[in-house]
């Protein structure tokens with residue numbers, strides 16, 4: 493088992509390993525205390541894993557209940573959030589009790605927001621079950637729900653007491669969902685860790701690896717969480733270096749919007765990373781080999797590396813990105829593998845970078 497300590501305002505521990513669901517009761521008892529546990533999960537994950545988690549919590553002395561909502565991003569909404577709060581109140585939970593988020597990023601975000609606000613904040617534990625939730629959303633303390641006008645528009649920073657990542661759960665994840673999570677894995681290696689990048693070049697994080705070598709998967713996930721840990725510890729509220737985590741996201745979010753969210757987030761981030769790297773090559777900010785290696789690593793993980801949308805379409809979509817302030821946008825520019833730089837770029841220049849990034853080989857000098 494790997495143990496990582498996250499050093500934020502409220503420090504907590506991330507455990508990565510196998511057979512952890514069966515032991516979660518004791519872990520939660522030690523980290524959170526309290527006497528009642530509300531397990532929040534979605535229909536897919538609940539059917540697979542709510543029973544062992546509940547059993548373990550009850551063995552550790554918790555009175556438990558399970559709140560299940562319909563799986564899918566379209567349910568990361570106020571109605572779901574309110575239903576969780578009503579359930580918590582119905583079970584007479586206090587601030588000393590614990591909400592356990594069992595699922596992917598959607599469950600973690602909405603259950604986390606409920607925990608952040610129930611009685612002005614109750615105990616919270618993350619049990620991430622998707623690759624994306626393990627390597628990204630369960631660490632960092634961001635919680636949110638969506639509004640009709642956009643994703644993640646309402647939320648709070650709320651750290652869990654502990655994160656329990658049982659990599660055995662990944663076996664039941666849909667192949668597409670697994671691949672999508674790899675978008676953030678490639679991103680982490682590019683922004684902060686050339687050594688990890690090289691390791692992934694040799695042995696990509698694939699479903700085949702999951703079936704062949706679960707301990708290697710646990711190791712790679714731990715390495716990823718360690719990168720996110722280092723970045724968020726340095727910058728809990730996203731004032732500076734945390735923005736590095738947005739590499740590939742400015743264009744990625746635009747691709748997501750242009751595809752009407754049919755393309756997965758990780759796939760769009762992969763497209764965004766390659767586009768940004770290509771733009772950097774064409775403006776002399778990085779060597780072509782940097783872009784080529786990012787593109788090859790994304791492809792080795794089954795991720796797409798280009799899209800058919802025009803620069804105008806992408807730019808129009810990017811203008812809606814909430815990360816933008818005024819007439820400029822913060823972009824993460826890859827100068828090398830493991831070394832990226834944040835630059836505040838005027839929107840007009842951003843538009844040119846998008847065009848340079850997505851134009852096909854030959855139409856612009858590479």
Ligand SMILES: NC(=O)c1ccc[n+]([C@@H]2O[C@H](COP(=O)([O-])OP(=O)(O)OC[C@H]3O[C@@H](n4cnc5c(N)ncnc54)[C@H](O)[C@@H]3O)[C@@H](O)[C@H]2O)c1
Nearest residue numbers: 536537563596597598599621622624625629634661664665
């Ligand atoms: N809080 C943050 O810092 C942060 C960071 C990145 C993303 N997010 C959010 O995370 C969400 C995306 O997360 P996601 O990709 O995990 O989506 P998700 O939670 O919708 O999970 C994807 C699908 O996989 C299913 N699933 C999850 N684990 C499974 C398992 N072990 N076996 C079988 N099926 C399983 C889910 O039921 C769902 O259908 C978005 O809402 C995004 O905004 C948050």
Ligand SMILES: [Zn+2]
Nearest residue numbers: 676741757761
């Ligand atoms: Zn992302």
